[in-house]
Amino acid sequence: MKNRLYILLAIGILSLSSVANAAFQLDSRSGTAADNEILGSEVTLEYQTDSGTQKTATDNVSVITVNAIYGYNPSWADVPTMGIEPGEVSTFSYQIMNVGNHSDVFSVTYSAKYYLSDSTSWNITVSTTSIMLSPDTASPVFDLVITSSAQVTPGAYVSVSLNIKCDSDLAAVPYTGDNGFVYGGFGNQSQVVTATVLIAIVNLTKTVTVNVPAGYTGSLPAVVPGAKLTYRLDWGNTGSLYAKNVEIIDILPTLNTTLTGNAVVYSSQASAPILSYFWNNVWNLTPAYNAAKIRVQYNTIPANSTGNITYNLIIK
Numbered sequence: 001m002k003n004r005l006y007i008l009l010a011i012g013i014l015s016l017s018s019v020a021n022a023a024f025q026l027d028s029r030s031g032t033a034a035d036n037e038i039l040g041s042e043v044t045l046e047y048q049t050d051s052g053t054q055k056t057a058t059d060n061v062s063v064i065t066v067n068a069i070y071g072y073n074p075s076w077a078d079v080p081t082m083g084i085e086p087g088e089v090s091t092f093s094y095q096i097m098n099v100g101n102h103s104d105v106f107s108v109t110y111s112a113k114y115y116l117s118d119s120t121s122w123n124i125t126v127s128t129t130s131i132m133l134s135p136d137t138a139s140p141v142f143d144l145v146i147t148s149s150a151q152v153t154p155g156a157y158v159s160v161s162l163n164i165k166c167d168s169d170l171a172a173v174p175y176t177g178d179n180g181f182v183y184g185g186f187g188n189q190s191q192v193v194t195a196t197v198l199i200a201i202v203n204l205t206k207t208v209t210v211n212v213p214a215g216y217t218g219s220l221p222a223v224v225p226g227a228k229l230t231y232r233l234d235w236g237n238t239g240s241l242y243a244k245n246v247e248i249i250d251i252l253p254t255l256n257t258t259l260t261g262n263a264v265v266y267s268s269q270a271s272a273p274i275l276s277y278f279w280n281n282v283w284n285l286t287p288a289y290n291a292a293k294i295r296v297q298y299n300t301i302p303a304n305s306t307g308n309i310t311y312n313l314i315i316k
Helices: 002-014
Strands: 043-048 054-059 072-075 081-084 089-098 104-115 122-126 130-133 142-148 157-166 188-197 202-211 228-237 243-251 257-267 274-279 282-284 293-301 306-315
Touching: 072 157, 081 089, 089 104, 089 130, 089 157, 089 188, 104 122, 122 157, 142 157, 142 188, 202 243, 228 243, 228 293, 257 274, 293 306
Parallel strands: 081 188
Antiparallel strands: 043 054, 072 089, 089 142, 104 130, 104 157, 122 142, 157 188, 202 228, 228 306, 243 293, 257 306, 274 282, 274 293
């Protein structure tokens, strides 16, 4: 009779729980703290005999103790691959939460592999190497910082594996309780990040074409008074990184030429440059025949983009 009673009680308890989606989620929880006792509560059975006598039967189970569970949930670096200029810094940020049900220590280590370079070309640091966390507590944000040397070769890169370990149980994995909640977390996880050395290389060329004046029959090229000279400047970023704060200034031969009309600018990138002319000792957005300089300005020139400007001068 006693065994049957326990079976019915168990069925009654299970019927109250609802089973949810058991997928691992960031809301994993620690649950009841480790070493807490679940006290055995007494169960009582009362009945009467045919003679009307009241009878009572009782039983109990021994005290049981909640076991420890382990693991953490990570917040990995959002962008695991970055470009870096020589002598510059890339920073990858992390945070973890203890989803075990007792305080634990988490160790942070890294290993690196170098390509087209060696360890002398890089400096790698982690802002923390060991974190003590209480249950359901998140760590402060900590950083993996990669610095390239000023002499590192463009195209070189370093691949860094950041490893976070739960000191109590490296093999910990989350599990789904019979209530549908996910408890605990993983005890040993890694993320690989990469920093690649990029560099801007902007080239510039200047050419001139002499246009023969109408009716001129003399020797060529017709570099004569009244002839029109068409100048062209071409530039392009052949590097792997954008160039910023770009300024191109062309000085015009004002002693024996005059500017005629607007310069024409072409750019392969979406944002057009700012074109200005220097006359009356200031930069102006409109041209003048006596302009002494032409200036082209870009906030940035992306990698693999080109541009050019053409303008005409008349020989006095």
